[in-house]
Amino acid sequence: MSAETPIDAREAAEFLHIHPDTLKERARAGLIKAYRPGRKWVFLKSDLLEYLKTQQPESHCSTAAPTRRTGMSDLKSVDRKLGARLGPLPEKRQPSLKIISGHGHGAK
Secondary structure: OOOOOOEEHHHHHHHHOOOHHHHHHHHHOOOOOOEOOOOOOEEOHHHHHHHHHHHOOOOOOOOOOOOOOOOHHHHHHHHHHHHHHHOOOOOOOOOOOOOOOOOOOOOO
8 A cells, every 4th residue: 555645725726726725724614634744734535525525515517507597587486475474464554743833933
């Protein structure tokens, strides 16, 4: 059995398609197995592959239906459905106005 050659953070980030800072944050948090024999982080590709396997959903085949983008028409549909469930909004009451008779400013 031969020893696996470690790779640096830049190579590991490139392998995972993430930013090196993100890789280091995940390594510090213990999400990605990493080693620091000195000041620099090093990684093993086998550990990175294990990490990737934990990030993939159960079914990673390409037969899933494409994600549909929503627009204003979909928002209007949601608004109608919610309105039907919640019922009509209470009527707004007009603020009452006090009528001030001729006592005061400008009355003679």
